[in-house]
Structures are given as structure tokens and as C-alpha cells.
Amino acid sequence: MSKHLYNYILGIADNNLILGQRLGELCGHGATLETDIAITNISLDLLGQVRSFYQYAAQIADDGRSEDDIAMLRPEREYLNVLLVEQPNTDFGYVLARQFLFDAYHYLFLRELQSSKDETLVAIAKKSIKEVSYHLRFSSDWIKRLGDGTEESHERIQNAIDDLWTFTDELFHQTKADKAMIEEGIGVNNLKLKEIYYSNVSEVLKEATLVVPESKYFQKGGKEGIHTEHMGYILAELQYMQRTYPNMTW
Amino acid sequence: MTEGVKMNEVIQYAEIDSELIPILDEVADPEIPVLTILDMGVVRYAKLIDDNKVYIKITPTYSGCPAMDVIEEDINKAFKKAGFEVQVDLVLTPAWTTDWISEEGREALEKYGIAPPLDAHADKEALLGNKRIVKCTLCGSQNTKLVSQFGSTACKALFKCEDCQEPFDYFKCLK
Numbered sequence: 001m002s003k004h005l006y007n008y009i010l011g012i013a014d015n016n017l018i019l020g021q022r023l024g025e026l027c028g029h030g031a032t033l034e035t036d037i038a039i040t041n042i043s044l045d046l047l048g049q050v051r052s053f054y055q056y057a058a059q060i061a062d063d064g065r066s067e068d069d070i071a072m073l074r075p076e077r078e079y080l081n082v083l084l085v086e087q088p089n090t091d092f093g094y095v096l097a098r099q100f101l102f103d104a105y106h107y108l109f110l111r112e113l114q115s116s117k118d119e120t121l122v123a124i125a126k127k128s129i130k131e132v133s134y135h136l137r138f139s140s141d142w143i144k145r146l147g148d149g150t151e152e153s154h155e156r157i158q159n160a161i162d163d164l165w166t167f168t169d170e171l172f173h174q175t176k177a178d179k180a181m182i183e184e185g186i187g188v189n190n191l192k193l194k195e196i197y198y199s200n201v202s203e204v205l206k207e208a209t210l211v212v213p214e215s216k217y218f219q220k221g222g223k224e225g226i227h228t229e230h231m232g233y234i235l236a237e238l239q240y241m242q243r244t245y246p247n248m249t250w
Numbered sequence: 251m252t253e254g255v256k257m258n259e260v261i262q263y264a265e266i267d268s269e270l271i272p273i274l275d276e277v278a279d280p281e282i283p284v285l286t287i288l289d290m291g292v293v294r295y296a297k298l299i300d301d302n303k304v305y306i307k308i309t310p311t312y313s314g315c316p317a318m319d320v321i322e323e324d325i326n327k328a329f330k331k332a333g334f335e336v337q338v339d340l341v342l343t344p345a346w347t348t349d350w351i352s353e354e355g356r357e358a359l360e361k362y363g364i365a366p367p368l369d370a371h372a373d374k375e376a377l378l379g380n381k382r383i384v385k386c387t388l389c390g391s392q393n394t395k396l397v398s399q400f401g402s403t404a405c406k407a408l409f410k411c412e413d414c415q416e417p418f419d420y421f422k423c424l425k
Contacts, residue, residue, distance in 0.1 A: 034408065038400035045404060048314020052342065123343040127313055130345060130424050131404075137377070138399050 005118075006060045007080065007177035008187055010070075011223060012109075013053035014081035017071060018231075019102060020046035021238050022089060031092045038138055039095070045131040052124045072242045076235055077225040080175075084167035086222065086231050090160070093146060093153070097160035100139035104201050105171045105193070107136045112188040121186065140204050147208025154209065161205065162213050169218035171197070178223075264350075266296040270304065273332050280320040281403050284362040287321055291350025294341060304329055304336045309346045311424070312404035348424045363387045364406065365420040373423035377407065386411035387418045394418075 023043035030036020054067035061070070084102055089095050110132055113125035146157040172194045174182070181187025202212045221227065241248055266274070266288075274293055279285045287293050287308070295307035306325060310318045322338045329336040348367040351359070356366040365384050368376060375381040377399055382392050391413040399422075401408040406419040 034398035034400075037402070037408075038398055041400035041404055044314035044316075045312060046314070048310070048312060048404075052313065123345075127310075127342050127345040131312060134399060134422070141399075 002060060004177045004180035005186065006057055007175070008181045009053050009057045009060065009121075010078075011080040011175065011177060013050050013057065013071075014079050015085050015102070015106075016046040016050040016053070017238075018079070018081045018234060019085035019098075020044075020050065021234055022085065022087075022098075023095075025089060026095065035092070035142075042099070042135050042138070045128075045135065049124065049128045049131070052127070056120050056124070072239055076227060076231055079222075079227065079231065079235070080225060081222050082167065082170045082173075083219060083222040083228050084164060084170065086228060086234060087164060087167065088230055091156060093156040093160040094164070096139055096142045096146065097157060097164050099135070100143050100204070101161075101164055101168055101201065103132065103136040103139045104204075105168075105197055106132050108193045108197055108200075109188055109190065112193065116187070117185040143204055143210070144208040147205070147210040157208070158210050161210060162215075165213040165215055166217060166219050168197075168201075170220035170223060173220050173223050175223050264291070264294050266293060267298050270296045270298065273328050273334075274325070276328050277321065277324045280317045280324070282359070282362065282364065284358045285351075285355050287325070289352045289355030289358065291352065291355075292321065292346065302334050304334045306336060306338045307341045308338060309341050311346050315404055346424065348421065351421075359421060360387055363418055365409065365418060367421045367423040370423050370425040376420075377422075384409055384420050386414060386416070388416050389414040396420075 020043045023039050023046070026036065027040045027043075028036065030039055050071070051067060054070050057070050058065055058067050065073075084098060087094065087098055107129065110125045110129040114122055114129065116122050116125070143157065143161075146153040148154070172190050174191060178187055178190065182189050205212050222231075271288065274288050274296060275286050277287045279287060279290050279292075282290075290311065292308050292311060293306065294309050295305070297305050299305045308318070308321060308325070318340065322340075325338055326336055351367070359366045365387050367373060368383060372381075372383055376384045377396055379396055382394060384394050384396075385392055386394050386409075389411060391411055393412040394409050395412060397408040397410050397417065399407050401419050405421060405424070407422050408417060409420045410417045
């Protein structure tokens with residue numbers, strides 16, 4: 001098995017899983033009926049995509065673990081998602097800011113992944129990008145509505161963007177697996193996406209009458225398995241059933 | 251879940267043995283029961299590989315579509331009833347597009363109360379609210395507005411008619 005490829009796939013998949021789980025928490029608790037449905041739909045898309053990634057990871061690992069085992073039964077340090085996606089649903093502004101900052105990256109990433117040398121990753125990317133372009137359209141739209149909305153909505157979305165900004169640089173961090181996969185023509189050179197990412201994001205923020213944060217203090221760690229304090233709580237809920245009743249099936 | 255997932259296999263056009271069509275035609279989409287899975291274009295391959303053995307490949311409309319497992323079960327049931335053994339695999343490439351919904355399927359959608367997908371460009375104009383082109387499925391008015399880009403299932407957006415005031419679903423264009 002290729003350890004690098006396996007970890008590379010997990011890096012992509014865990015972003016989807018953890019963000020999907022975060023969005024799932026809002027099921028039935030959305031700000032309005034329409035946004036509730038939208039957010040759970042986005043969660044469903046992300047979790048649907050993640051199955052393809054974990055199935056592929058299970059094939060590569062070839063150690064008898066299923067897609068579910070890989071998704072559900074790893075300890076915290078083995079989850080390789082970026083810190084951004086594990087941040088809590090503080091309020092509707094944070095939910096949308098987190099979504100927008102991730103979607104803007106996710107879209108660019110999948111666009112590049114379509115020219116990977118790995119056919120399975122290409123297939124999953126081609127399927128996923130169609131869904132993710134809807135996510136990006138939705139979150140960009142809401143950034144503009146909130147930013148250019150009332151005084152209250154403007155202030156809250158600005159706060160959320162300012163707070164979460166510190167996690168954006170990690171999207172372009174390269175792990176050992178990233179570097180190895182880029183070398184083999186399988187992985188996306190995410191560093192090359194950085195400039196266009198910040199330019200796309202800034203454009204939407206400006207249109208939303210928001211200030212683009214200037215902070216250069218960034219946090220990273222998730223891609224190496226070192227998470228924020230929120231991660232344990234997410235996993236506690238995510239893994240509860242399998243930890244409490246091992247091997248339980250649906 | 252399907253037994254063999256062949257995610258990197260490329261099937262450009264649907265290859266379906268004509269003698270299998272009547273059986274496949276009995277399998278309805280579990281979320282939109284007026285459409286058969288052939289109308290939806292999710293069956294990409296169906297061949298008789300032995301006297302009584304059939305091999306079928308299906309593709310999901312959306313990655314997280316919960317209907318896929320049900321569709322697979324229903325295919326199994328329909329072929330067993332007809333006396334066949336069947337294997338169903340899931341393929342991802344080429345990714346499903348709304349272009350694969352048949353003409354009959356589009357008509358059935360509209361009658362059922364779901365506005366059929368426009369082409370990609372028109373879809374964007376409609377969803378961004380630039381143009382009013384999605385027709386109300388109840389009164390036919392074009393004076394409609396988007397309520398939410400995400401509707402009751404992954405494949406639909408929610409619209410409202412400004413004339414008859416009724417809400418209705420629009421099947422999003424996926425290219």
C-alpha cells in the first residue's frame with residue numbers, strides 16, 4: 001500500500017467528513033426553514049462524496065477495514081482535516097463564513113484534482129465539483145446578503161470572517177503526503193491555488209461591503225493531526241455508537 | 251452498498267440490451283415515483299452475460315443520493331422476479347448530468363409538479379434571479395422566484411409562483 005496516497009486521500013476526505021458532521025448538527029436548527037434544508041443538503045453532498053474517498057482509501061489500505069471503519073474508528077491524531085472545518089457553529093455568521101472560506105478552496109482544489117494522474121481521484125473530483133459549485137454559489141450569496149444587509153448582520157459576518165481568517169492559510173500547507181503526491185502528479189499543488197483563492201475571496205468580501213482581514217497570524221496543525229479543542233467533542237458524537245456498541249450495524 | 255465499486259471506469263454512453271428494457275422500466279425512482287430509472291438516466295449499462303445472468307451498472311445523480319441503495323435493491327427484486335440473477339455495480343464516470351433525463355421523463359416531471367431542468371446557462375440565470383424563466387408547474391406563469399437553491403432532495407431547488415402563490419420544485423441542471 002502507498003502510505004502517502006492513503007494519507008493524501010484521508011486529508012481530502014476528513015475535511016468533508018468533519019464539515020459534514022458540523023453542518024449535520026444544524027439539522028432542524030437552521031436559521032430559517034430554507035437555510036436549514038440548504039445546509040443539510042450541503043452536508044449530504046459532502047458525506048456522499050466522502051464515501052467514495054473512504055472506499056478508495058479502504059481499497060488502498062487493504063487491511064480488512066471497511067469505509068465505515070476508516071471514517072469512524074480512528075483516534076483524533078489520525079484525522080487529517082484542516083482546523084477550519086472543525087470550528088463550531090457559533091452563530092449563522094460563523095456557519096456561513098466557515099462554509100464560504102472552505103467552499104472557495106474546495107472548488108479550486110477539485111478543479112485541479114480533475115487533472116490528477118489517479119483515475120479514481122479524477123472520477124470523484126468530476127462528480128463532486130458539480131455539487132460544490134452549488135455550495136460556493138450558496139455561501140457567496142449569503143456572505144453578500146449578510147455583509148450588505150443590516151448593521152447587525154454586517155457586524156456579525158465581519159466578526160466571523162475576522163475570527164476564521166486565521167485558519168485559511170492552513171489550506172495551503174503541504175504535508176509529506178502532499179509533497180509526495182504532487183511529485184507523482186497525483187496530488188494538487190495547493191500552494192499554487194493560494195493567490196487565486198485570496199483574490200476570489202477578497203472579491204466577494206468587497207462586494208459584500210466587508211473588510212478583507214489583514215492579519216498575518218495563522219494557525220495550522222489539523223493536516224498533521226494536531227487539532228483544536230473542538231475536535232474531541234465532534235468525534236465523541238460521531239463515534240459514540242461504534243464505541244458504545246462495537247460492530248453495531250444499521 | 252454495491253458490492254463492486256468501480257469508480258474509475260469510464261462509460262460514455264448507456265449500453266442497454268433492448269430485451270432488458272421492459273424489466274428496468276418497472277423500477278421507479280424512489281424519490282420521484284413518476285420516473286423510471288431509465289427516464290432518469292442512472293442505468294449506464296445492462297447486459298445479459300449468460301442465459302439468466304444480468305450485469306448492470308448504475309451511476310448516482312448526486313454523491314449523497316440516498317436513493318441509490320434503494321434503486322439497487324429494487325433492480326435486484328425486479329430481475330429476480332423475472333427469473334434472472336443480477337449483479338449491480340456503481341460507477342462514477344462520466345458523472346451523471348440532467349441531459350440524460352429522457353424526453354418522457356421531462357414531461358412526467360412537469361406533470362408531477364417539478365419544473366424540468368433548463369440548460370446550464372439558463373439555469374444559472376434563473377438561480378441567480380437574473381431572469382424569470384422557470385415556469386410554474388401549476389399555472390404556467392413565468393412570474394416565479396427562487397426561494398432556495400436547495401430543496402426537498404439534493405437534486406431540487408425550491409421556487410414560488412408570484413401569480414398563483416404556490417411553491418413548487420425545480421429540478422436543478424447538473425452538467
